[in-house]
Structures are given as structure tokens and as C-alpha cells.
Amino acid sequence: MSDKKNWPLYEVFIRSKNGLSHKHVGSLHAADAEMAIENARDVYTRRSEGISIWVVESKYITASSPEESESLFDPANDKVYRHPTFYNIPDEVKHM
Amino acid sequence: MTQEQKFQAKIDEEIRIEPKDWMPEAYRKTLIRQISQHAHSEIVGMLPEGNWITRAPSLRRKVALLAKVQDEAGHGLYLYSAAETLGAERDDMIEDLHSGKAKYSSIFNYPTLTWADIGAIGWLVDGAAIMNQVPLCRCSYGPYARAMVRVCKEESFHQRQGYEIMLTLAKGTEEQKAMAQDALNRWWWPSLMMFGPNDKDSKHTQQSMDWKIKRFTNDELRQRFVDMTVPQAEYLGLTVPDPDIKWNEEEGHYDFGKINWEEFWNVVKGNGPCNKQRIRARKKAYDDGAWVREAAMAYAEKRRKRSEAEAGIKVA
Numbered sequence: 201m202s203d204k205k206n207w208p209l210y211e212v213f214i215r216s217k218n219g220l221s222h223k224h225v226g227s228l229h230a231a232d233a234e235m236a237i238e239n240a241r242d243v244y245t246r247r248s249e250g251i252s253i254w255v256v257e258s259k260y261i262t263a264s265s266p267e268e269s270e271s272l273f274d275p276a277n278d279k280v281y282r283h284p285t286f287y288n289i290p291d292e293v294k295h296m
Numbered sequence: 297m298t299q300e301q302k303f304q305a306k307i308d309e310e311i312r313i314e315p316k317d318w319m320p321e322a323y324r325k326t327l328i329r330q331i332s333q334h335a336h337s338e339i340v341g342m343l344p345e346g347n348w349i350t351r352a353p354s355l356r357r358k359v360a361l362l363a364k365v366q367d368e369a370g371h372g373l374y375l376y377s378a379a380e381t382l383g384a385e386r387d388d389m390i391e392d393l394h395s396g397k398a399k400y401s402s403i404f405n406y407p408t409l410t411w412a413d414i415g416a417i418g419w420l421v422d423g424a425a426i427m428n429q430v431p432l433c434r435c436s437y438g439p440y441a442r443a444m445v446r447v448c449k450e451e452s453f454h455q456r457q458g459y460e461i462m463l464t465l466a467k468g469t470e471e472q473k474a475m476a477q478d479a480l481n482r483w484w485w486p487s488l489m490m491f492g493p494n495d496k497d498s499k500h501t502q503q504s505m506d507w508k509i510k511r512f513t514n515d516e517l518r519q520r521f522v523d524m525t526v527p528q529a530e531y532l533g534l535t536v537p538d539p540d541i542k543w544n545e546e547e548g549h550y551d552f553g554k555i556n557w558e559e560f561w562n563v564v565k566g567n568g569p570c571n572k573q574r575i576r577a578r579k580k581a582y583d584d585g586a587w588v589r590e591a592a593m594a595y596a597e598k599r600r601k602r603s604e605a606e607a608g609i610k611v612a
Binding site for chain 2: 206207209226227228229231232235242243246247263265266
């Protein structure tokens with residue numbers, strides 16, 4: 201395996217325009233966060249894809265595991281009462 | 297159901313596979329091989345075109361070529377980044393390229409002898425690449441598919457700038473037209489080879505189709521490319537260097553001649569006109585840049601220690 205000469209890996213998030221959230225676009229290597237921003241500008245925004253960049257070193261991201269996805273997300277499936285269509289309202293009642 | 301069956305069921309349902317999902321080792325290996333070789337092709341692909349940046353015939357052509365070569369670097373980086381989500385290390389991939397263990401598209405082992413080659417590369421080589429890459433936007437592996445969406449968006453400018461160069465030359469003086477024809481003569485067959493061996497000789501095709509890494513076979517994509525490109529050559533008033541090219545009314549396709557596979561395998565094995573030169577250039581760029589990478593790392597380290605020390609003083 202590698203002898204760890206790689207620059208650290210950064211994940212890159214781009215806000216494409218004001219009013220939208222930053223969205224993950226990919227990753228890149230850089231010596232530090234400042235350089236990661238500069239590289240991200242060249243790699244991910246050559247055609248005006250963004251107006252703001254976030255970078256975070258990949259090792260600082262904690263992700264949920266696909267093995268836990270049942271226990272994390274399935275409980276929401278049987279809670280139909282969290283959705284507006286669960287409630288019966290006569291058609292004559294407007295604006296609801 | 298075994299894990300492998302569950303995995304295949306997801307693929308069959310068109311559910312994308314993401315980095316942390318369970319996957320068969322062979323799927324992971326196949327993807328690392330394919331994505332890293334794709335990345336290497338983008339990076340080595342900068343060399344033949346970079347050859348003409350300083351000699352572009354006008355400023356308009358020069359800015360376009362610069363932007364295109366910069367895009368190729370970007371495409372390489374998107375792809376390395378996708379391969380890294382599978383656990384591949386950047387240094388290992390680069391090392392495999394330099395040692396010859398990893399391959400890259402053989403087309404980049406041909407030389408760019410005249411300015412017309414820049415036109416032919418954009419038109420034919422990028423045209424063939426688009427044909428390969430558009431179906432990869434629906435590849436079963438999420439990060440690869442997403443990288444391909446970005447690549448394809450940028451690639452169509454490449455093909456158009458190439459065709460425009462060919463069009464200008466083809467409408468120019470006799471000498472310019474001859475230059476365009478010569479470039480077409482030299483790039484046509486290597487472009488057809490870009491799609492890889494015939495289906496019957498392609499050892500990876502069936503498994504990659506089952507895993508939905510590939511959506512079409514080599515021969516299907518090659519046929520589409522021929523069907524698309526022959527009329528474009530006719531519009532230029534140039535002749536495709538294949539006497540067997542003929543519209544087949546019954547099939548609704550162009551028939552074309554036999555590909556010289558001996559040449560293909562010879563170039564793959566390292567005996568093409570520029571194989572050694574390309575790898576030498578890549579190694580030199582990497583080695584000459586070593587001190588920059590080390591200095592940047594040392595500087596980042598120094599700044600980190602300083603800011604930690606300052607934070608320490610504040611706490612005290």
C-alpha cells in the first residue's frame with residue numbers, strides 16, 4: 201500500500217447560486233484547506249458552476265453505515281400519520 | 297438470498313451502488329481497474345494535444361485548446377476521485393501507470409504531426425470517447441456515473457472545436473485540405489480501435505454488462521460511431537480511409553472493413569510510436585514536481601503547528 205506521501209483528501213461542496221445549499225461534488229488532494237479551495241475552484245468550477253466552496257478533510261466526515269440503514273430509516277415507513285394525506289377533511293373545506 | 301444475490305437484485309432494479317455498500321470483490325476490482333485506466337487516459341491524453349498549444353494558428357484556437365487540455369486534467373481528477381471511493385490510493389494508481397501495470401487508451405500513443413491532428417483528435421477521438429462515456433452516465437456505480445455526467449457535459453465542446461478545425465481546413469487551400477485528409481487517414485483506424493476488441497474476444501464484456509458497468513458492447517458502440525461519423529466526413533468532403541465503407545440498406549448501418557488487431561495489440565503491449573515518450577513525460581512531470589509537493593506539505597505542517605501553539609497560549 202501507499203507510503204502516505206499523498207496530500208490529504210478533501211471533500212468538496214459547491215453552492216451553485218445564492219438560495220441553494222452547498223452540494224457534494226467530489227474530492228481532491230491538497231496540502232491544506234486553503235489549497236483545497238484553490239484546487240476546487242480549478243477542478244470543479246471551470247464553467248461558473250459555483251459561487252461558494254466548502255472543503256472538509258475527508259477523515260472528519262462520519263457517515264452512517266448501510267448495515268444500519270434498516271434501523272435508521274425503516275421506522276419512518278409505517279408512520280403515515282406524519283403526512284397530510286393521512287387526515288380526512290371534506291372537500292368542501294377549502295385552503296387546507 | 298446470499299449477499300451476492302442481493303447485490304445483483306439491486307443492480308437489476310437499477311438501484312445505484314454507493315461507496316459503503318457491500319459489493320463483490322471482483323466488482324470493486326473491475327471498477328478500480330476501469331476507472332483508474334480511464335483517469336490515466338485523460339491525463340496521458342493531455343500530452344499529444346499539449347504538443348500544439350504553443351503553435352496554435354490563432355489566439356482563438358489557442359484559448360480553446362488550452363481550455364480543452366485543462367478539461368482533460370479535470371476529467372482525470374474527477375475519475376481518480378471516483379476510484380478513491382473504492383479504496384484505491386492515488387499514489388498506487390500513479391505508480392501503476394508509471395510502471396506500465398495499468399494501461400491507458402492506446403490512441404494516445406500516436407503522434408500529433410500537424411495542426412490538423414488537433415482537429416482530428418477533437419472530432420474523432422473525443423467523438424469516440426463521448427460514444428463510450430454517455431452510457432457510463434448510467435453505470436451502476438454511483439460515483440463513476442456522476443463523474444461521467446460532468447465529463448460528458450464538457451466533452452461536447454471538445455468535439456465541436458475539433459470538427460470546426462477540420463471544417464476550416466477542409467474549406468481552405470488545397471494544401472490545408474490535404475492536411476485534413478492526412479489527419480483523417482492516420483486517426484480513423486486508431487479511433488475505431490478505441491472501442492476495444494470485438495465482442496467475441498472481449499473477456500470482460502459479459503460480466504460488466506451483467507453488473508451494468510457497461511450498457512452496450514464494444515461492437516455496438518463502434519457501429520454507432522461509424523454510422524455517426526461517416527456522414528460527417530462526407531460533409532467535410534474528406535474520404536474515410538476504408539474502401540469497404542458502404543451503406544447497408546438492409547441493416548440500416550454502414551458496413552466497414554476489417555480492423556488491424558495486430559497493430560492494436562502491438563500498441564497495447566507498449567510498441568506504439570509514442571508509448572515510451574508518453575510514460576517518460578508523465579514520470580518526469582511527477583518527479584520534477586516532487587519537491588513542490590513536499591514543500592507544500594512542510595509549509596502546511598508548519599502553519600498547523602504554529603496555529604496550535606497560538607491556541608495553546610490563549611488557553612493558558
